[in-house]
Amino acid sequence: MKIGLDTIVKVNISMKVKDGETPDIIKKPSSIEFIYGRDRVHPILEKALLGHEKDDSVQIDVPPEQAFGPYNPDLVNEVPIANLKHPERLKEGEFYHEPSGYGNDIAFTVKEICDDYVVADFNHPAAGKTITLDAKILDVRKASIMEIMAALNAARGAGGG
Structure with missing residues (x-):
């Protein structure tokens, strides 16, 4: 199944500084799971994953302004x-x-x-640096209507009116 709107994507992500030493704080890989097009995921990552399938690997360079910001x-x-x-x-x-x-x-x-x-x-240790994301797609499946509704409710925020 290809990644697209309303698919649940599980991806393992590792980060490194493109040209230079990678701070320890971002070296540890992490896995995330999200509903494509519904959950809050970095737009650069979401765009790069579109159309890919389970077991694909994607490498993305994220400029400082869209990663940890410019050095201040x-x-x-x-x-x-x-x-x-x-x-x-x-x-x-x-x-x-x-x-x-x-x-x-x-x-x-x-x-x-x-x-x-x-x-x-107090700058993030990777501020002002281009970050390379290595993403390995672990799973892709169609989201259920209940999962989509839960994501829509979370996006609107919880609470009364």
């Missing part, structure tokens, strides 16, 4: 070390992560460690 030098800031819960984990050139307690985690690349502060780069 304004997102490099000094953060007081005293404000961090685990300053012992700070290592120059590595990714630092801690839960904030407010639903959004604190995550940055450590550019430099000074006496009282750390120079933190």
Whole structure:
């Protein structure tokens, strides 16, 4: 069966930086399943998969603007070390992560460690870089009417009126 509107697609995706070192944060492959044309999937991925079948492999180059965004030098800031819960984990050139307690985690690349502060780069580690997606199609099948209705309801949002 070919991928098209209202087909359920299961795909394994791995990402890498096209020209350069791939940050650890995006190296781990992941599998996703979605209803083509109904679920929220990156448009570049959806377009590239159209017409393909189970066991096909697709490679897609995603420009920075449509991947992790352009690199923004304004997102490099000094953060007081005293404000961090685990300053012992700070290592120059590595990714630092801690839960904030407010639903959004604190995550940055450590550019430099000074006496009282750390120079933190809050850009995504792959910002400003073209990303290559390698997609392996694991399964394609026709979506049932119930699956399509569930996707349409999810797109409208849950809740009353």
